[in-house]
Amino acid sequence: MARQGDFVQVLKEQGYQLGWARGDVSVPGGVNVPVITDGTTVFAMKYSEGVIVAGDRRATAGNMVMYDRTDKVLELDRYSVMAIAGVPATAFEMARILEHSFKYYRRSQLQDLSFEGKLRALAKLLKENVPAALAGTGAVAPVFAGYDQQRETAKIFFYDILGAEFEGVDHAMSGSGSPTIRGILHYLNRWGEKPLDQFSEEEAITLALRLLTSAAEFDSATGGIDREADLYPVVKRITKDGVHTIGDVSLKATFEARVLQHV
Secondary structure (H helix, E strand, C coil): CCCCCCHHHHHHHCCCCCHHHHCCCCCHHHCCCCCCCEECCEEEEEECCEEEEEECCCEEECCEEEECCCCCEEEEECCEEEECCECHHHHHHHHHHHHHHHHHHHHHHCCCCCHHHHHHHHHHHHHHCHHHHHHCCCCECCEEEEEECCCCEEEEEEECCCCCEEECCCEEEECCCHHHHHHHHHHHHHHCCCCHHHCCHHHHHHHHHHHHHHHHHHCCCCCCCECCCCECCEEEEEECCEEEECCHHHHHHHHHHHHCCCC
16 A cells, blocks of 8 residues: 555556666676666756756767757756756656656645655665666766755755765766866865855856856766857756746857856
8 A cells, every 4th residue: 555645656556667677678698788878967056046957968878979958957846856967768767757756745645745755755766776777777866956945945965876865065966077067166165256155146057057168178978058059058046936947048148248258
């Protein structure tokens, strides 16, 4: 009997198992493992009004660019997002499960799932995905960011592929371009003119574009900004008013005025 509001348990009772965790997929002879598509790079950082979450749009498979329009910052409900790094197929499935889980809980319990409940729901899915993660066929290392309505504050958490949960006090990142971004954010937050949580929204978005441009410079798996194709990163802000996507028109204007001009 499923616990009230537990959508994942309802799925399990109907025979559902997460992706590769079914255990019915194997590679004949243990050789010729297919090249798995990966998505990088994502990060979240606090600013004066909440959290900015951003991600490049490139998906790679080995040394091949598979797609340059991947959305890696996925909205789960009005107040939370999951930014994905790892195998998109698994990550997208997790995001869909979480989105429906949060809706199911809200409609069955007539209240929103707590922020802690959302964190545990994601950790549980990652732990159930451990066999695929260890096999290298379904590893996901997400960043979770949201607004905790009960405590009236924005929070950032990041996970390893086994489901361990860590809070990013000021920022968190994942993916192959994350070392560059982590170093820059640590430096700015500690020795910059002001800490990140005092940045205005315009300053935070400008920094996000600069960070992804820097990561793309040093990491081939991170997609840069393609002005000719009007291709810009996915950038979302999370505040007390909920999740809002920064449009490409706004990103283009900021990029041309504040990134290209070195302002």
